[in-house]
Amino acid sequence: xxxxxxxxxxxxxxxxxxxxxxxxxxxxxxxxxxxxxxxxxxxxxxxxxxxxxxxxxxxxxxxxxxxxxxxxxxxxxxxxxxxxxxxxxxxxxxxxxxxxxxxxxxxxxxxxxxxxxxxxxxxxxxxxxxxxxxxxxxxxxxxxxxxxxxxxxxxxxxxxxxxxxxxxxxxxxxxxxxxxxxxxxxxxxxxxxxxxxxxxxxxxxxxxxxxxxxxxxxxxxxxxxxxxxxxxxxxxxxxxxxxxxxxxxxxxxxxxxxxxxxxxxxxxxxxxxxxxxxxxxxxxxxxxxxxxxxxxxxxxxxxxxxxxxxxxxxxxxxxxxxxxxxxxxxxxxxxxxxxxxxxxxxxxxxxxxxxxxxxxxxxxxxxxxxxxxxxxxxxxxxxxxxxxxxxxxxxxxxxxxxxxxxxxxxxxxxxxxxxxxxxxxxxxxxxxxxxxxxxxxxxxxxxxxxxxxxxxxxxxxxxxxxxxxxxxxxxxxxxxxxxxxxxxxxxx
Amino acid sequence: xxxxxxxxxxxxxxxxxxxxxxxxxxxxxxxxxxxxxxxxxxxxxxxxxxxxxxxxxxxxxxxxxxxxxxxxxxxxxxxxxxxxxxxxxxxxxxxxxxxxxxxxxxxxxxxxxxxxxxxxxxxxxxxxxxxxxxxxxxxxxxxxxxxxxxxxxxxxxxxxxxxxxxxxxxxxxxxxxxxxxxxxxxxxxxxxxxxxxxxxxxxxxxxxxxxxxxxxxxxxxxxxxxxxxxxxxxxxxxxxxxxxxxxxxxxxxxxxxxxxxxxxxxxxxxxxxxxxxxxxxxxxxxxxxxxxxxxxxxxxxxxxxxxxxxxxxxxxxxxxxxxxxxxxxxxxxxxxxxxxxxxxxxxxxxxxxxxxxxxxxxxxxxxxxxxxxx
Ligand code: SF4
Ligand code: SF4
Numbered sequence: 001x002x003x004x005x006x007x008x009x010x011x012x013x014x015x016x017x018x019x020x021x022x023x024x025x026x027x028x029x030x031x032x033x034x035x036x037x038x039x040x041x042x043x044x045x046x047x048x049x050x051x052x053x054x055x056x057x058x059x060x061x062x063x064x065x066x067x068x069x070x071x072x073x074x075x076x077x078x079x080x081x082x083x084x085x086x087x088x089x090x091x092x093x094x095x096x097x098x099x100x101x102x103x104x105x106x107x108x109x110x111x112x113x114x115x116x117x118x119x120x121x122x123x124x125x126x127x128x129x130x131x132x133x134x135x136x137x138x139x140x141x142x143x144x145x146x147x148x149x150x151x152x153x154x155x156x157x158x159x160x161x162x163x164x165x166x167x168x169x170x171x172x173x174x175x176x177x178x179x180x181x182x183x184x185x186x187x188x189x190x191x192x193x194x195x196x197x198x199x200x201x202x203x204x205x206x207x208x209x210x211x212x213x214x215x216x217x218x219x220x221x222x223x224x225x226x227x228x229x230x231x232x233x234x235x236x237x238x239x240x241x242x243x244x245x246x247x248x249x250x251x252x253x254x255x256x257x258x259x260x261x262x263x264x265x266x267x268x269x270x271x272x273x274x275x276x277x278x279x280x281x282x283x284x285x286x287x288x289x290x291x292x293x294x295x296x297x298x299x300x301x302x303x304x305x306x307x308x309x310x311x312x313x314x315x316x317x318x319x320x321x322x323x324x325x326x327x328x329x330x331x332x333x334x335x336x337x338x339x340x341x342x343x344x345x346x347x348x349x350x351x352x353x354x355x356x357x358x359x360x361x362x363x364x365x366x367x368x369x370x371x372x373x374x375x376x377x378x379x380x381x382x383x384x385x386x387x388x389x390x391x392x393x394x395x396x397x398x399x400x401x402x403x404x405x406x407x408x409x410x411x412x413x414x415x416x417x418x419x420x421x422x423x424x425x426x427x428x429x430x431x432x433x434x435x436x437x438x439x440x441x442x443x444x445x446x447x448x449x450x451x452x453x454x455x456x457x458x459x460x461x462x463x464x465x466x467x468x469x470x471x472x473x474x475x476x477x478x479x480x481x482x483x484x485x486x487x488x489x490x491x492x
Numbered sequence: 493x494x495x496x497x498x499x500x501x502x503x504x505x506x507x508x509x510x511x512x513x514x515x516x517x518x519x520x521x522x523x524x525x526x527x528x529x530x531x532x533x534x535x536x537x538x539x540x541x542x543x544x545x546x547x548x549x550x551x552x553x554x555x556x557x558x559x560x561x562x563x564x565x566x567x568x569x570x571x572x573x574x575x576x577x578x579x580x581x582x583x584x585x586x587x588x589x590x591x592x593x594x595x596x597x598x599x600x601x602x603x604x605x606x607x608x609x610x611x612x613x614x615x616x617x618x619x620x621x622x623x624x625x626x627x628x629x630x631x632x633x634x635x636x637x638x639x640x641x642x643x644x645x646x647x648x649x650x651x652x653x654x655x656x657x658x659x660x661x662x663x664x665x666x667x668x669x670x671x672x673x674x675x676x677x678x679x680x681x682x683x684x685x686x687x688x689x690x691x692x693x694x695x696x697x698x699x700x701x702x703x704x705x706x707x708x709x710x711x712x713x714x715x716x717x718x719x720x721x722x723x724x725x726x727x728x729x730x731x732x733x734x735x736x737x738x739x740x741x742x743x744x745x746x747x748x749x750x751x752x753x754x755x756x757x758x759x760x761x762x763x764x765x766x767x768x769x770x771x772x773x774x775x776x777x778x779x780x781x782x783x784x785x786x787x788x789x790x791x792x793x794x795x796x797x798x799x800x801x802x803x804x805x806x807x808x809x810x811x812x813x814x815x816x817x818x819x820x821x822x823x824x825x826x827x828x829x830x831x832x833x834x835x836x837x838x839x840x841x842x843x844x845x846x847x848x849x850x851x852x853x854x855x856x857x858x859x860x861x862x863x864x865x866x
Contacts, residue, residue, distance in 0.1 A: 159856070254845040255838075333505040335503070336502060362506045368510075
């Protein structure tokens with residue numbers, strides 16, 4: 001298949017050698033798991049268990065709140081000890097509603113009937129089962145997988161792209177999954193093809209993972225609908241929009257929430273694996289592969305981790321961190337978030353915990369002035385002018401920032417990576433997004449307050465009016481009485 | 493962890509390029525032409541270079557100090573040094589010291605700091621200073637001399653050099669000075685001589701390319717400038733857009749006119765090897781601060797520079813037009829940047845969401861080779 005091209009992008013050093021040759025190991029079960037109720041895009045899950053309740057492994061803990069939401073299952077058997085507020089796996093470190101489970105170490109699965117053959121099921125039923133298993137996009141966006149599949153089938157999507165490009169430096173969890181569990185991934189993708197009623201699956205892997213490509217080619221050799229493609233290594237090839245452009249030359253129209261109009265749906269290899277577990281073995285999504293790496297980690301590894309394990313648990317299992325640790329990230333260095341604390345849990349979308357040293361982060365230096373060299377523009381895969389946007393952010397010119405395409409920015413960080421002056425470009429844009437969201441919230445609040453005010457005023461006005469009406473009636477009655485009296489007098 | 497919340501955001505990696513590195517690369521690319529200029533024109537050329545660079549650095553420090561800004565990063569990033577070197581290379585090599593001081597100070601103070609310092613200036617500071625000098629001191633700025641290279645016996649000694657730069661100026665003797673090639677052509681054409689009579693004895697393409705000719709301190713050797721420029725391209729310190737567009741435009745225009753009347757319009761090769769064209773295309777028009785951001789914009793900018801160079805050289809009042817051309821196009825840069833933005837992914841050139849055509853969709857499905865409705 002002839003590959004097309006996407007503009008921009010950068011070539012950060014891969015640094016995958018730390019963990020790429022480490023086979024997947026299981027993290028020993030932690031005594032306590034912290035399960036945020038919102039591990040996905042959409043509404044948070046609603047707890048269906050109560051504090052003190054004994055739960056079996058894989059039992060439903062919280063159900064999907066609405067159409068766009070995802071349920072949450074117990075990663076192990078144990079007792080629910082709390083449903084409260086704990087540190088979110090996010091830079092803000094703000095507490096979010098979290099379910100706390102004390103494990104009993106028995107790893108008890110409930111008795112269940114083996115699931116029926118997925119290919120005998122109606123495609124919509126397959127999607128429903130995927131949704132019920134709590135599966136979300138495992139590549140980071142964490143959008144409920146079932147919603148994406150149903151929408152794409154209705155839109156007549158013809159091609160499933162199984163995304164194994166894994167373009168972030170350091171992260172090797174997908175690489176290991178592809179090398180070790182290629183058959184399961186291909187099986188999961190076949191089930192997704194059925195759910196989509198699509199006719200073709202393209203498995204896309206960057207060419208820095210030859211073993212994974214080889215394993216996948218062998219695993220899908222029997223199915224002519226599959227094709228494994230080796231892609232040139234470049235960041236951000238793993239972005240769905242850019243992967244579609246690379247494979248087909250098509251661009252997803254701006255403002256579209258999904259990629260259905262291109263006839264293509266992109267799902268991560270981890271998602272395909274989770275689908276296989278759910279539909280073949282009846283297992284909900286309760287664990288995932290996480291890469292623990294970085295120069296400050298004693299023994300970098302790829303771990304199969306129950307959801308809710310803390311970053312501290314993972315790092316401790318990998319031999320702890322050295323003194324030259326400067327920053328711990330959740331995710332890769334290009335788009336990852338610094339963790340506010342090591343007491344933050346692994347969620348469905350966590351792909352890496354990186355403990356980085358100063359040497360890896362590069363010298364921390366104040367930005368030089370922008371010299372308009374245009375390198376950020378060259379690097380931007382969305383065709384934006386990051387330098388111009390950042391200049392406007394600096395002056396709090398939100399309208400200008402939006403006019404230069406803030407909403408088209410995918411926060412990939414290529415611009416800041418490339419800037420010789422080290423202008424914090426993507427960082428400024430993130431700041432602008434935050435400020436604008438804050439502004440919207442404030443506006444909504446102001447609107448709401450104004451509505452309340454208006455309602456109150458209307459109510460007061462009505463009351464005044466009612467009072468006035470009553471007074472007028474009383475006056476009228478009095479007048480009438482007086483007039484009557486006068487008439488009576490007259491009559492007399 | 494990090495002091496600034498902005499710096500703590502993603503990405504947590506950097507490509508490693510820095511401003512110093514970029515400026516250092518450009519300076520290194522200029523080194524051969526600079527050394528050759530000093531070799532060709534002796535001590536006075538070196539004196540002038542040092543005077544200008546020193547003036548620029550002192551001026552920069554003074555401006556930063558007056559603005560209450562810290563000296564360290566701005567003074568050391570190499571941009572001031574580069575401005576000074578570019579200006580020096582564009583001047584007559586035996587110009588007196590005060591030309592250097594006035595030019596250097598003007599470049600830094602008016603060319604750069606009036607606009608707000610590094611990254612803010614609208615015009616290329618070195619070219620702005622060159623134009624100011626040319627307009628204010630036409631005699632000093634157009635006194636060229638034949639090459640008098642080191643070891644040839646014709647070079648002035650160190651003391652004579654000091655005298656030329658800091659003393660009474662040129663010890664004018666007949667036969668020592670001459671016009672540049674372009675100046676000579678202009679004068680000849682002004683007297684209605686055909687090129688066939690003007691050029692012989694003055695123009696030997698080989699020597700001109702090597703730089704064995706009168707001219708500005710660092711602009712005589714087309715070959716060394718070309719090598720430096722290609723090295724910059726190879727190092728990706730500059731983009732190909734501006735040099736290619738600028739040189740291409742000059743070559744196309746020169747070819748067309750030369751072909752239409754070879755006795756009135758000089759041939760493209762002469763344009764290429766003489767004056768500051770190569771210097772301008774690789775080192776001056778490519779100044780990031782004063783050129784457009786998008787590729788498309790850079791191509792328009794480069795083509796504009798090339799066209800203006802040709803027009804000024806051929807019909808304008810000055811034999812050389814690179815400085816004017818670049819500065820004029822600098823003025824157009826904000827406009828170019830405004831209208832020629834890159835196309836955003838998923839949008840049309842007009843910024844509307846770009847629809848996916850049914851045909852493209854079918855082609856992507858692999859069901860249709862795109863040869864019409866199925
Ligand atoms: S890369 Fe940096 S210096 Fe260059 S234009 Fe962009 S913001 Fe300015
Ligand atoms: S972060 Fe945004 S502006 Fe920067 S390169 Fe990525 S898409 Fe472009």
